[in-house]
Amino acid sequence: xxxxxTLDHSEVAxxxxxxxxxxxxxxxxxxxxxxxxxxxxxxxxxxxxxxxxPVGKLLLAATDRGIxxxxxxxxxxxxxxxxxxxxxxxxxxxxxxRLEDAAxxxxxxxxxKRREFDLILDFRLARGFRLNVLQHLPRIAYGNTESYAQVxxxxxxxxxxxxxxxxxxxxxxxxxxxxxxxVKSDGSFGGYLGGTDAKRALLTLEAAA
Amino acid sequence: xxPDNGTIIGEDGLARPLWAASDPLMQAYYDHEWGxxxxxxxxxxxxxxxxxxxxGLSWATILRKRDAFRKAFLDFHPESxxxxxxxDVERLMLDAGIVRNRLKIHAAITNAKATIALxxxxxxxxFVWSFQPESTPTPSTMADIPTTSPESIALSKxxxxxxxxxxxxxxxxxxxxxxxxxxxxxxxxxxxxTSGVWAQAGILPPRxxxxxx
Numbered sequence: 462x463x464x465x466x467t468l469d470h471s472e473v474a475x476x477x478x479x480x481x482x483x484x485x486x487x488x489x490x491x492x493x494x495x496x497x498x499x500x501x502x503x504x505x506x507x508x509x510x511x512x513x514x515p516v517g518k519l520l521l522a523a524t525d526r527g528i529x530x531x532x533x534x535x536x537x538x539x540x541x542x543x544x545x546x547x548x549x550x551x552x553x554x555x556x557x558x559r560l561e562d563a564a565x566x567x568x569x570x571x572x573x574k575r576r577e578f579d580l581i582l583d584f585r586l587a588r589g590f591r592l593n594v595l596q597h598l599p600r601i602a603y604g605n606t607e608s609y610a611q612v613x614x615x616x617x618x619x620x621x622x623x624x625x626x627x628x629x630x631x632x633x634x635x636x637x638x639x640x641x642x643x644v645k646s647d648g649s650f651g652g653y654l655g656g657t658d659a660k661r662a663l664l665t666l667e668a669a670a
Numbered sequence: 671x672x673p674d675n676g677t678i679i680g681e682d683g684l685a686r687p688l689w690a691a692s693d694p695l696m697q698a699y700y701d702h703e704w705g706x707x708x709x710x711x712x713x714x715x716x717x718x719x720x721x722x723x724x725x726g727l728s729w730a731t732i733l734r735k736r737d738a739f740r741k742a743f744l745d746f747h748p749e750s751x752x753x754x755x756x757x758d759v760e761r762l763m764l765d766a767g768i769v770r771n772r773l774k775i776h777a778a779i780t781n782a783k784a785t786i787a788l789x790x791x792x793x794x795x796x797f798v799w800s801f802q803p804e805s806t807p808t809p810s811t812m813a814d815i816p817t818t819s820p821e822s823i824a825l826s827k828x829x830x831x832x833x834x835x836x837x838x839x840x841x842x843x844x845x846x847x848x849x850x851x852x853x854x855x856x857x858x859x860x861x862x863x864t865s866g867v868w869a870q871a872g873i874l875p876p877r878x879x880x881x882x883x
Contacts (some may be wrong), residue, residue, distance in 0.1 A: 588792035589800030618827070620820030626804030630874060646783065652804070 471486065495558035506550035508559035509542065515571050516659040519636070521560045524549060527581035528563055531634050533655035548586065573666060576603035578637050587634035594628035595618055597600070601642040604667040608646040630654050636663065675856060676812030688813055688831050689729065694728050705865050714795050714849065715785045716746035721777045721845050722836035723769045738767025743778060751782035777835035784833040797832070797844035799851060801825040806853045808810075808872040815854045818843045 478560050483490045484495070497608055503510035509522040520538045522545055524528040529549065532541040558563070562580065569575035593616040601607050601614075607615075616625065629640035635654055641663040645651040653660035678691040690700030709715050720739065724732045732739075742765050744750040762768065762775050801821045809815045822843035829837040846852045851855045853872070855862040870873040 585792075587800075588796035589798075590824065591800040592792075618820075618824035619826035620801075621801065622820060623803030623805060624801050624821045625826065627802050627874070628800070629806060 462595065485640070492555060496554050499554055500556070504552055505554050505556065506552040507545055508554060508556035510555060510557040510564065511538065512559045512564045512567060514567065516655055516662050519567065521563050523559055524583050527583040527585040528634060528637065529586060531637055533635065535656055536654065571666070573669065580637060582634060582637065589615065590618060590621065590624055591628040591631060594625055595632060595638050598638050598640055601639060606642045606644045609643055609651065610646055612643050626652070676808060677856060685858065692730060695733055699733055700861070704848055705850050705853060705855060705861065707865055707867055709795055711748065711785065712746055713737065714798060715748050715782065717845055717849055718781060719743065722777050723774050723793055725836060725841060727767050728770065728863050735768055742768050748785045750783045751779055752786055754779045760815050774836060780833065780835045786870070788832055798825065802851045804874060806872045809854060809856055816843065822846055
């Protein structure tokens with residue numbers, strides 16, 4: 462076949478476009494095979510996927526020990542993956558199947574149908590006092606809130622109220638580990654790593670359900 | 671010249687707290703080290719050890735002896751110090767280059783062992799940094815700078831629970847200042863904010879986002 466030399470750029474693009482179309486499923490299936498093979502040969506340490514939510518795109522990442530990271534868009538997903546590569550393992554792959562369960566539970570949560578997450582979590586990114594704080598947070602029931610001071614007390618250091626703020630601000634598993642349920646003593650929202658609007662949205666969702 | 675915020679203006683025209691203006695060694699320490707983030711285990715263990723040796727003495731004394739300390743404690747390599755025996759303690763008690771206090775020397779050895787044990791829970795560095803408050807003081811005068819904080823009290827208790835010695839709340843506040851966990855430079859100091867840990871207003875800097883694809 463020879464190309465008509467008089468074709469202009471848009472016509473060439475039009476000719477090539479169907480090729481692109483056909484490729485997408487092929488790329489998706491290649492990706493899936495890569496992820497499956499990597500897992501089978503133990504060359505995949507961190508699996509991730511991105512899901513849509515009412516509070517923006519969420520990056521989910523899991524190790525063989527459980528969900529290790531949930532990240533808001535404002536945290537910068539590219540940087541979050543880079544940080545995971547540095548701190549956990551550089552063997553990271555987009556592997557949506559590994560996070561199917563988490564994605565489904567988040568979906569149910571955001572549609573008001575789920576009040577508790579039933580997922581295995583990997584807390585390796587939190588240490589010391591921050592870990593104490595994170596381990597307490599799931600005990601704050603859906604639709605309820607606690608003050609930073611109450612959480613400080615529950616985490617074993619009643620006065621370290623401002624360190625509770627940092628622990629929440631660096632929560633590696635937001636939404637699933639409900640740091641959004643920690644608010645200021647005066648009832649105002651306080652800060653949130655996903656932005657105050659996201660915190661308001663989550664608390665409103667829980668109050669309505 | 672002495673401004674009324676408690677600082678001293680040096681010959682180079684820069685204001686420093688009284689403690690950092692006393693001699694060139696202290697001035698260099700203030701200008702280049704104090705408050706800069708320490709995020710490696712050996713560095714953190716060295717700071718905890720030196721702060722412990724300081725208790726009751728001036729920091730200038732410790733700083734002048736720092737090279738001798740590093741030599742005596744094998745660069746504060748935790749494994750090496752953890753292996754010290756009573757014979758090593760006796761040897762160190764004869765070393766005029768360091769602070770010869772048996773309790774403090776024992777504390778350095780105890781803390782080396784505790785540092786190694788803490789690795790199972792993610793390590794000393796993350797442990798200490800986990801007590802970082804979400805905001806740092808914004809002092810205008812030296813009198814505004816605290817000497818302890820709820821977080822330093824909590825850190826002190828938590829480290830004691832992990833087997834560390836000579837880690838009182840005031841010593842731990844000094845540690846938090848020294849390793850950058852809080853920034854207590856006066857607002858108009860040339861060193862204010864140089865650690866990069868805090869935004870101008872004394873709060874953790876905001877993050878900006880990018881998503882994939």
